Amino acid sequence: MSKIISIHSFRGGTGKSNTTANITALLAQRGLRVGVVDTDIQSPGIHVLFGLDEEHISRSLNDYLWGKCEIKDAAMDVTSILQQFKPGLKGQVFLIPSSIKAGEIAKILREGYDVGLLNDGFQQLLEDLQLDVLMIDTHPGLNEETLLSIAISDALAIIMRPDNQDYQGTSVTVEVARKLEVPNLLLVVNKVPPVFDFDHVQQKIEQTYNCRVGAILPHSDEMMVLSSSGIFVLKYPDHPMTARLERLASLLIA
Amino acid sequence: MIECVVFHSARAGIGKSTLAANTAALLARRGQRVGLLDANVQEGGLTSFFRLGAKAIGSTLNDFLLERCEGLEAWYDVTPNWQLAPASVIMPQAGSIWLMPASPRLRDRAALLQTGFRIERITDDLIATAEALQLDTLLIDTHAGIQEESMLAMHSLAVAQTLVVVLGLDQPDYAGTAVAVDIAETLRVPQIVQVVNQISTLFDPVRVSQELAQTYHHPVLALLPYHPELAALGSADLFVLRYPEHAITRVFEHLAEALLTRVDPLQAIEQPPG
Numbered sequence: 001m002s003k004i005i006s007i008h009s010f011r012g013g014t015g016k017s018n019t020t021a022n023i024t025a026l027l028a029q030r031g032l033r034v035g036v037v038d039t040d041i042q043s044p045g046i047h048v049l050f051g052l053d054e055e056h057i058s059r060s061l062n063d064y065l066w067g068k069c070e071i072k073d074a075a076m077d078v079t080s081i082l083q084q085f086k087p088g089l090k091g092q093v094f095l096i097p098s099s100i101k102a103g104e105i106a107k108i109l110r111e112g113y114d115v116g117l118l119n120d121g122f123q124q125l126l127e128d129l130q131l132d133v134l135m136i137d138t139h140p141g142l143n144e145e146t147l148l149s150i151a152i153s154d155a156l157a158i159i160m161r162p163d164n165q166d167y168q169g170t171s172v173t174v175e176v177a178r179k180l181e182v183p184n185l186l187l188v189v190n191k192v193p194p195v196f197d198f199d200h201v202q203q204k205i206e207q208t209y210n211c212r213v214g215a216i217l218p219h220s221d222e223m224m225v226l227s228s229s230g231i232f233v234l235k236y237p238d239h240p241m242t243a244r245l246e247r248l249a250s251l252l253i254a
Numbered sequence: 255m256i257e258c259v260v261f262h263s264a265r266a267g268i269g270k271s272t273l274a275a276n277t278a279a280l281l282a283r284r285g286q287r288v289g290l291l292d293a294n295v296q297e298g299g300l301t302s303f304f305r306l307g308a309k310a311i312g313s314t315l316n317d318f319l320l321e322r323c324e325g326l327e328a329w330y331d332v333t334p335n336w337q338l339a340p341a342s343v344i345m346p347q348a349g350s351i352w353l354m355p356a357s358p359r360l361r362d363r364a365a366l367l368q369t370g371f372r373i374e375r376i377t378d379d380l381i382a383t384a385e386a387l388q389l390d391t392l393l394i395d396t397h398a399g400i401q402e403e404s405m406l407a408m409h410s411l412a413v414a415q416t417l418v419v420v421l422g423l424d425q426p427d428y429a430g431t432a433v434a435v436d437i438a439e440t441l442r443v444p445q446i447v448q449v450v451n452q453i454s455t456l457f458d459p460v461r462v463s464q465e466l467a468q469t470y471h472h473p474v475l476a477l478l479p480y481h482p483e484l485a486a487l488g489s490a491d492l493f494v495l496r497y498p499e500h501a502i503t504r505v506f507e508h509l510a511e512a513l514l515t516r517v518d519p520l521q522a523i524e525q526p527p528g
Contacts (some may be wrong), residue, residue, distance in 0.1 A: 011265015011297045043399045053402060101280055104431075140266070141296055142360065164489040165271065165299025168308065168358060192265075193485040221454045224422075 004125045005252050006136040007148045009159040012043075015190040016159050018223070019245075020137040021049040022233045023157075025082055026093030028091035030166035032132040035075065035125050037061065037096045039118065039149060040139040041108055044098035049077045049231060052097065060099040064121055065113040071096065072128040094129055098106040115144045119152060133253065142176060150177055155184035155252045157214055159193045160228075162201055176207050186214030186251060194218050197218040215248040217241060256289075256384050258392045258413050259513055260443075263420040264431045266297075267397040269451040269478070270420045272489065273506075274395040275303040279492045280510040281391055285347035287367065289329070289389040291315065291380070293406045294397040295366055302489045304332035310357040316357040318380075319371040323382030328354045332435055341465045376408055376409045391513075412439050412459055416445040418475075418511060420450050423462065435470050439488050447475040449509065455479055466500030477503045 007020040018049050020036065027034045038046045038061065047057065059074040075094040079160055083089050099105060126134055136149045158179055160170040171186070189205055194197065198216045206213050220241055223232055233242045261274045271294075280286045292298040295316055301308075313328040332351040371376060384392045394414070396407030411417060416440040421431050431448075438446050448466055453459065463474040479501055484493050494503045 011266060011299070015266060015267075161267070162488050163299075163485075164302035167302075168299075170296060172360065191485070193482040195482045195486050218478065218483070221456060221480070224452065224480065225454045225456050 002131055002133065002153055003253060004126075004149075005152040005155045005157070006138060006153040007157050007159065008138045008150065008173065008174050008178070009140055009145060009166075010142070010173045011166055012140045013205065014159040014161055014166065015217075016222055017046040017137050018047060018191065018232070019157070019159060019188065019248075020135055021046055022245050023229050023252065024093055024135050025086075025231045026246055027133055027253065028079070028082060028093045028130070029086065030249075031090040033092045033094075033130060033135045034135060035094045035096065035129055035131045035188045036135045036137065037122065037125070038098040038137050039145050040137060041098045041145075042139055044100050044105075046137050047095065047097045047100065050093075050095055051081050051230070052078070052095070053078070056099055057097050057100065060097050061121075062099040062104050063160050064090060064096075065108065066067075066234075069249060070128075071124050075125065082231065082234060085231060086195075086237075090116075094125075096125070108212055113150055115232065118145055118148055122152065129215060142173065145179070147176070150182060151180045152178075153182055154212045155186070156182045157186045157188050157248070157252060158211075160190045160197065160205075161189050162189055162193070171209060173237055174211050184252070184254065186248075187211050188215045188217065188248065191219045192216055195216060214251045215244050217244055239252075256341075256381060256389055256392050256411075257415055257513070258381070258394065259416040259418060260394045260396060260407065260410050260414040261418045261420060262396045262407050262434050263398050264421075264434065265422065266396070268420050268422045270398065271300055271303070272397050272484070272493070273418070273420055273449060273451070273509075275300060275394050275489075276435055276492055276494045276506050277510050277513065278393055279494050280507055281331065281393075281514065282349040282351045283336075283495075284349070284510075284514075286349045286390040286426065287352070287388055288349065289354070289384050289460040291350045291392065291394045292356040293376070293394050293410060295319075295356045295406060296357075296363055296397060298395075299489065300353060300395055301358070302332075302357050304334055304351070304353060304392075305490070306330060306353065306355065309349045309357060311355055314357040314362065316362040316366050318354070318376050318383075319366060320369065321371075321375070324338045325379065326386060329383070329387055330355065333492050334492065349390075352389065355382075356439060372408050375414050380410075381413055395474055411441050411443055414438075414441075414443050416447065418456070418513075419446065419470075419472075420451055421448060421466075423450065423454075423457065431470065435472065444472075446472040448472055449476045449478070450474060451478045452480045455476060478502060478505055478507050509527075 292300040313323040
């Protein structure tokens with residue numbers, strides 16, 4: 001039975017794309033076929049983590065939304081890129097990038113698109129690519145495409161930092177996810193300063209939001225350096241951060 | 255004339271708001287009347303630095319842009335209680351901080367996206383309210399990136415004397431920064447400076463600032479390492495007032511100084527504290 005997992009945050013800069021890419025890699029390591037859709041049409045970014053730039057991307061989610069191609073035609077098999085880090089990686093990973101051409105981003109923002117097409121596209125992808133898991137990397141905030149991806153998700157991870165600026169928006173997002181009856185809802189606390197007591201942070205967040213915390217992820221210098229140009233869990237398989245992300249991956253596909 | 259400074263970054267979470275709020279505190283400490291505008295109307299969080307709770311907020315920037323209010327009622331006096339600050343922080347003529355927050359209410363955010371606003375609101379009309387408040391400096395904190403939500407930032411550059419580009423050191427920053435700098439140059443913003451934040455101790459700071467200065471032809475004013483004490487505050491307070499002697503505070507002070515005096519920053523690149 002295939003699953004849709006959305007990774008979301010109310011504010012930007014919480015590490016959403018990074019977490020998405022790492023969970024994707026971990027699931028692929030378990031031998032699963034995983035698709036990743038970048039629905040952050042306004043500010044796409046996850047392609048960079050898979051080592052792709054403008055010249056690698058010929059078709060994008062935008063082309064599908066404009067009716068120029070089937071969504072599967074926009075899917076890029078990026079398994080070999082992950083295998084460079086991790087030879088013998090068993091699963092398969094397909095990335096459906098958003099366009100990173102400035103003109104195309106401007107066009108879709110100006111003209112809008114039929115958000116219903118996204119849902120059709122997700123279902124089509126699960127079928128055509130025979131995916132076990134479809135990961136959705138969203139745009140921060142609560143816009144139409146975000147609501148849709150939350151509504152159709154089997155699991156949703158809402159990422160926040162232990163920062164006052166993130167609290168109010170996160171609680172609104174948790175409430176919305178509850179109303180939309182997401183079966184498996186988790187909070188992820190990211191970029192936690194190492195000076196904090198992690199158990200205490202987890203307890204406090206779980207109490208405040210009345211929501212399970214799927215992972216407490218510390219700020220990490222290695223992660224910052226690698227930040228947007230590689231996949232941490234493949235590069236540092238024995239790092240404690242990788243173990244934390246492994247547990248999160250298990251909770252998300254449970 | 256009001257000195258207007260815009261803080262922008264290509265990516266969110268780099269520390270733009272932290273920098274804007276702490277700069278406001280340092281300028282006020284020197285006796286200035288400082289305005290702080292939260293132009294991040296979708297995700298704004300500047301109120302948390304001043305402990306201005308959502309319930310205490312009536313009119314906001316959203317109301318001002320939508321012409322539901324004149325402007326003065328959207329400015330809130332958030333001047334720190336100088337008496338509570340450590341003695342070393344207080345200057346004889348401490349000034350004040352005025353914050354125009356973005357609305358914490360989702361309804362107001364949606365209203366702005368739906369109806370839009372006249373561009374003059376963020377240029378001429380905003381400056382008029384700042385003048386009415388007799389502000390010396392207006393600091394504008396923006397939405398990251400170059401996207402729908404950042405248009406406000408781009409418009410505000412039209413009235414800015416300084417653009418502070420805040421950047422981390424990962425790949426997407428480079429592309430986004432180039433676009434913001436391009437727009438500021440086209441609008442002939444007199445001073446464009448870069449501040450690098452949250453850099454890993456694994457980088458060589460001298461090389462980083464040289465490379466950035468060469469790439470964008472604008473000076474690097476400060477390099478700030480990731481600092482757990484600053485992160486641990488979680489945007490709940492003003493670091494520079496709580497830790498007046500801290501090495502990071504000195505870097506913030508250097509930045510505030512440069513914004514005030516417009517010394518040639520190329521001559522004085524501040525190294526991160528060791």
